[in-house]
Amino acid sequence: MDYVSHFATVAGIGLLAALSPGPNFVMITTQALASRRSGLWAAAGVAAASLTWAMAGAMGLALVVAQVAWLYEALRIAGALYLVYLGLRMLWSVRPGTGRAIPEGPRLSGAAAFRRGYVVNMANPKSAAFVAGFYAAVLPADAPGWLFPATGLTVAGVSAAWSFTLALLLSAEHIRRGFLRLRRGITALLGVALVGLGARLALTR
Secondary structure (H helix, E strand, O other), rough: OOOHHHHHHHHHHHHHHHHOOHHHHHHHHHHHHOOHHHHHHHHHHHHHHHHHHHHHHHHHHHHHHHOOOHHHHHHHHHHHHHHHHHHHHHHHHOOHHHHHHOOOOHHOOHHHHHHHHHHHHHOOOOHHHHHHHHHHHHOOEEEEOHHHHHHHHHHHEEEEEEHHHHHHHHHHHHHHHHHHHHHHHHHHHHHHHHHHHHHHHHHHH
């Protein structure tokens, strides 16, 4: 087996998955616009959840979640409700008469930002389905045991690199100033995106 090609393919797939817009992107963006510290802690939470899913996939747990219908459904509904809740809070924060557009961000401790990033990523059952299908697609049946966790670590590493890069970019002062000039509109769009993602997650089987 050509391990160089294998890990290059794994890294490429992991990067494409990380780049696709979704709840993780919205969460990191919101916190990074509030402060670099919050953005980096939220990115750390997302990265930690990616590592959790990757290691779960290596142990076969993601396949169990993907195959056990009631567990998948429970995770899907819980994740959908959490995303809708966060989106509605963001939309509430931009109602007329409020002085700031980005909710809670400045008040979040590092632990709270980390926890929120972790929960948002873990609450998405698409992560389980991706990991289960991903391992089945890229690993041959006769793969050595060490290749499973090594593959998971590669995917988690790519996800972490993108998450921290996004947090650093959006918290850079000149970029942040441009975003904050349009903060109400951006916050409203992010809130709508979260509500839409949550609704889609709840309604899509």
